[in-house]
Amino acid sequence: MKASVYCITRTVEQAEHIVLELKQGGFTSDDISALLPDRRGSRDFAHEHHTKAPEGATTGGVVGLGLGAGLGWLAGIGALAIPGIGPFIAAGPIMAALGGAAVGTATGGILGALVGMGIPEFEAKRYDAKVREGSILISVHTESGSQRDAARDIFRRNNADDIATGAEASVP
Template sequence: MSKAVFCIAQSIDQTESIIKSLKNGGFSTSDISVLLPDKSSTQDFAHEKHTKAPEGAAIGGTVGFGAGGLIGLLAGIGSLAIPGVGPFIAAGPIMGALSGAAVGAAAGSLTGALIGLGIPEYEAKRYEGKITGGSALISVHTTSSEAIHKAKEIFEQAHAEDISSTEETSL
């Protein structure tokens, strides 16, 4: 059974610290997802741009991660637009989910897209407010209860907010 553990990081530094701790804790970069607002653009995107990890460092630089930022090393990093909400940077499994079926079902709502990922509605609404306010959503995808506990422990040690876990939906 596949599960996801979620948290909110309040800053880029905290986001990168959590990613580093997850990697040091044995989590694969392909199982770590990050979603945050794209503040590098003053306009909403009309389309999505697909990139891969090597190009991710360039995207990371545009949003203040610095050269060689850890977010740029995650799988599938790119920019996407959620109609009515704005542009976002996404990396990891969440990128494919948000650029595909979840957004289509969401009718232009980040809350709807998050619900489509299996996040309960009340948490999805809370996450949307924090993400659009400048925070980052971090998730780790795993199948074991030990890994769920380890991810939650890493999030707690980093003083992340709104830590929760949920069963993932099939995408």
């Protein structure tokens, strides 16, 4: 059964270490998602944004994210500005979810994308609140029970918080 395993980390360094271990454990960049607040100042990092008005969000290519090898390895990493919420950095399948219709309103932003990815609403609300407070959400797609166990073990070894597993939503 396809499912995802989720966790919260408190620092970019902790998240990068988890992502590197997931990579070493055989997970691909397409399997791993990360979502974190964009705390960079414009004087510290160069980035450009392109308007994506239909989704109500600003997205774009990002140059010089300043992230280490762990998060920099993820596919599709980019910056988002979610109206009423603020700037975020996202990568992996969550980037596509946030770039879609779920971002149409401030209330639908992160919460709507997480529920749309198959996270139960009560857990999605908890993750949404923690990411808004500055924590980092990591999720990894798994195909089997052994992959789920491996991902949970990596999260535990790295002292991640709020480790949970959820069935994935089917994509039309």
